[in-house]
Amino acid sequence: MQGLLVDLFDQSWATAAWDILGPAMPMLASIAVLAFAARIVWACGIISFAPIAIGAIGGYFAANLLVAGYGLALALLGAAAIGGWLGLLTAMLLGHLPAHAQSIATLAMAAAIAPLSRSLPGITGGSDGITIAAIIPMGGYLPALVSLAVLGAVVVAGATLDNSWFSIAARAMRRDPALAAGMGIQPRAIHTASFALSGLLSGLAGAMLVLSGGVASPATFPISLGFLALAAALVGGAFHWGGPLLGSLIFALPSALLGPGTHAIFDSANAVAVIVLLIFLPRGLLDPRDSLRRDAHERRHRRRVINLPPPAPDDSHRGGSSRGLQSGHASRLTAAIKRRTGGAP
Template identity: 35%
Template structure:
């Protein structure tokens, strides 16, 4: 792989990491949702229209797009959050399909089937790394907050969470809002890197790829989606030359192996804590084991 191809792949790995964090934001509250793909599409086309046609400044158009993504997350939560888990997941997939239909028909704003051009001002490493740092910082701060603890309780058992005076729907509503903001930012950056978006730019394959990245990296820590997205984006490109057309087969097999033997993903904080505790126990046992000199020493020798 050439250096240019590697850098381009890393750029889209960063965008996929934002999408994966958006899926993780709702998944942490116990909701499997592919709606971030829809949020990304809405924000990306809004960014392209406001920055390209209306003439807003690029930073202001970015703020408008991210804010609209968060608003769409709130509206989505109000409409579908009462559904059961599998019905809710199907509803979010339907949103992605509906989004494609809207993109094709809203020709004045989206360009219709031919798509539209998008300003590439945000397609730089500075904007991408800065957004990833901000997103990771926010997710890390939320992890140890009251919201993070409540989200963990809702994910494990909503009924038990209710007995602890935690409202599952309120927590899931906040998760959808965060997911909408992150998904909107990811869609804007992808559009800015591509400088072109069309009906197939934000489709179901993007949702399944980023969901696989969350599973690969680990859905129990905010760093898991980032690591999974980078690995899942780089691996097919690295395997393409030696494996040819079988690169996706190898990637799928590796994903299945990781799911079987590492069900909590590559980033498993609990596994690391267990390994540390075992290491400490071994160290304590080694210190408590008497040495050969201690064994040979008798009470008589000590008194003499």
């Protein structure tokens, strides 16, 4: 495996690509995972700044594990576990509040992280933080490959989650908790699950941030990073699983590639971009509604080309096909349709 990696990176194009993307990869992946964490809670209709706060705790926890010699894998798993637990705790504490109050509470959590970490030097290393550069060499392949692997797993999980009962239930909750309850959904359970999942990803992202900078300090987890992750999720497309990834690429890639000296320029540009994009594309750059519109447009176009009449709602409830019906409930309905219309059983 190591030989293969060495061979791969010995190619000139790979070396060139690595020189450009490699150092930026851990930071980019961390922001993308934070954006996925923000999107999971937003799916229930809550704007949450908790990811950066929980990410910071996960990051300090991972740094302490690394310094204690537990290794990178355990540090990442430990950060994810403590993040998930903190997410669960946040959901239990805030679950009874309205959405706007939850947002403010998570903002307060994010704001409290920097002063709190400075005041607990025994755990956090104070203003200087905890350095892990001696344990994990910065600039090597390891941080980039680990970040890429974690991001890949998060993207696959995000896409799978999008086609699950969780996503369906969260969608209903975002629309209206009363509707969700009327459909048999337990809003509190979905809320708790979303915060726990988001916390898990946040903890992981925090550990990745430490891995990307080689240090866990108040400067590693600025509140502006929480805003950036949230903006990346919303602007990329919070209704689409790929939105956080696209948003992170747009907002984080330029400054990650061009280095720390350019952060201020890109922060200003990002702020303007967020405002402009949200004005013109309030549902984000990736919007599943667009593909539905395109499909409808294509269907209309095909119909015009081959001169078919416009579609009408089908009349199958007046004697249509019963193919595919399986449950007793559905079969009874179809039989009733046929009895009423004189159709063959």
